[in-house]
Amino acid sequence: MKLDIKPEVAEALKQGKAVVALESTIISHGMPYPQNVETAIAVEEIIRHAGAVPATIAILNGRCKVGLTHEEIEQLARAEGVIKTSRRDLPYVTASGRNGATTVAGTMIIANMAGIRVFVTGGIGGVHRGAEQTMDISADLSELARTEVAVVCAGAKSILDIGLTLEYLETQGVTVLGYKTDRFPAFYTRDSGFPVPYALHSAAEVAEVLAEKARLGLGGGTVIANPIPEEYALPESEIGAAIEAAIREANARGITGKEVTPFLLSRLGEITGGRSLEANIALVKHNARVGAEIALELANRIVPNPVERPLSQ
Numbered sequence: 141m142k143l144d145i146k147p148e149v150a151e152a153l154k155q156g157k158a159v160v161a162l163e164s165t166i167i168s169h170g171m172p173y174p175q176n177v178e179t180a181i182a183v184e185e186i187i188r189h190a191g192a193v194p195a196t197i198a199i200l201n202g203r204c205k206v207g208l209t210h211e212e213i214e215q216l217a218r219a220e221g222v223i224k225t226s227r228r229d230l231p232y233v234t235a236s237g238r239n240g241a242t243t244v245a246g247t248m249i250i251a252n253m254a255g256i257r258v259f260v261t262g263g264i265g266g267v268h269r270g271a272e273q274t275m276d277i278s279a280d281l282s283e284l285a286r287t288e289v290a291v292v293c294a295g296a297k298s299i300l301d302i303g304l305t306l307e308y309l310e311t312q313g314v315t316v317l318g319y320k321t322d323r324f325p326a327f328y329t330r331d332s333g334f335p336v337p338y339a340l341h342s343a344a345e346v347a348e349v350l351a352e353k354a355r356l357g358l359g360g361g362t363v364i365a366n367p368i369p370e371e372y373a374l375p376e377s378e379i380g381a382a383i384e385a386a387i388r389e390a391n392a393r394g395i396t397g398k399e400v401t402p403f404l405l406s407r408l409g410e411i412t413g414g415r416s417l418e419a420n421i422a423l424v425k426h427n428a429r430v431g432a433e434i435a436l437e438l439a440n441r442i443v444p445n446p447v448e449r450p451l452s453q
Contacts, residue, residue, distance in 0.1 A: 142234050145254055146207025149195045153255050158192035158435035161206075161251035161259040161289070166424065167198075167213060168222040168241035169402040170262070171417065172409075177217045179421050181210060183260070183428045190432035195256060197247045199225055199233050199240035206254045216241060224402070226279045244291065245283035248361060252287050257350070257438055259289050260431035262424045263327040264363065266296040266305030268400065269387065276400070277308065284361040285312035290350050290438075292364045292431035294423040295325035295332060299383050299404045302332040309363065310337075315353065316363045317346060319430060325367040328374045328419050336365055343430070347437035366430045372422035374415060382411040 145153070152159050162183060167176045184194035196208040198216055205212065216222060216239065225233050225240030227249060233240040242250060244264050251259050265278025278300075284291065296305045306324060309316055318324065318336030326332035340346050346364055353362065367373075386407040395403050408416040 142203045143250070143253055144203050144205050146195065146205070146209075149193055149207040149254070152193040156439060158432065158439040159195055159256050159258070160187050160192050160428070160431050160435050161247055161254075161256045162187075162194055162196040162428075163244060163247040163259070163261050164196060164198035164208075164216055164241040165224055165243050166262060167196075167216050168219070169224050170405060171420065172406075173217050175417065175421065177214055179424060180213050180217075183424055186425055186428040187260075187432045190429060190436070192432040192435045195251070195254070197242050197250050199230075199238070199242065201239065202234045202237035204234065204250045204253070206250060206256070227283060228279065244280040244293075245278075245287075248283050248287045248289045248291070251289050257288070257290060257354075258292065258431055258435040260292045260424070260427045262293065262420055262427070263295055263297040264291060264293050264305075265401065266300040266302070267308055269299070269301045271301065271304065274396075276396075281305070281308050281312065281314075284309065284314045284363065286359070287361055288354065288359055290346075290362040290364055290434070292319075292366055292427045292434065294327050294368050294427060295365045296327065297401065297405075298327045298329065298332075298379055299387065299401065299408075302326055302334055306334055312360075313358075314360060314363060315349070316365065317349065319346065319364050319366040321365065321367050323367075324365055327423065328368065328379045328416060329376050330367040330370065330373050331376075343433035343437045346434050347441060350434075350438055351441040364430075364434065366427050368419060368423040369426050372419045374412070374419055378412070379408075379416070382408050382416070385411060 265280035
């Protein structure tokens with residue numbers, strides 16, 4: 141297995157300390173330079189300040205990296221041809237010695253290999269609008285059904301069909317928890333218009349649900365929906381109109397598949413005059429604080445290590 145665990149992360153895992161996984165598509169595909177590097181480093185520092193250990197995950201020269209140096213983050217941010225890496229892409233990227241930035245699904249897989257239980261991201265992928273014709277459904281959802289990693293996020297990205305995304309998660313048996321909210325957030329906005337099945341109000345409550353899920357041997361991931369801070373949320377009417385315009389443009393250009401989300405996020409930044417990027421950065425930092433708190437609480441509970449059981453993937 142081409143798995144390199146940073147010494148700081150390896151020691152924390154050995155001692156049963158709190159470790160929080162972080163994705164890398166936000167570095168290579170989700171934000172422009174230099175905000176991508178600044179945000180990646182700032183998020184790691186937030187997690188350290190809270191008392192947990194950050195582990196940014198990526199693939200460099202075909203090797204799965206669990207924990208990056210600042211130099212490696214810079215390399216990933218500047219490199220050309222970095223492959224957006226989900227489950228289907230992993231064997232090609234590692235076998236060919238390429239660089240890969242891991243999506244939610246890709247990060248979950250490698251985090252699970254390393255024994256990391258909590259993962260912080262911006263928003264999960266989901267069922268795209270018009271999926272009844274295109275069948276465009278993110279692999280994040282099927283990964284949540286099979287890989288035992290808790291994902292702290294600001295809900296699903298606003299560019300998606302939130303209702304169908306929640307239906308898909310329910311069908312797959314994925315536990316969805318609202319963190320201090322009874323409404324499912326939609327990335328830039330605090331309320332997608334849909335409720336969450338269960339609202340919990342502390343990191344301790346969330347950790348207990350995660351611990352019990354592991355004790356029951358249910359497998360699969362958990363979505364912990366943490367709304368964007370109110371002061372950074374964008375008006376629903378504004379972001380809705382911007383998304384519709386960006387989707388029309390993507391359709392007109394024939395953009396499909398895994399290129400859709402990076403294109404839409406970039407266009408939203410342009411349409412909103414940078415306000416969507418500011419919101420994106422704020423929600424990721426907020427998720428990092430919450431994710432660290434949950435990881436610390438989970439580390440205090442006796443939980444079967446996923447590495448000690450056969451991997452679900």
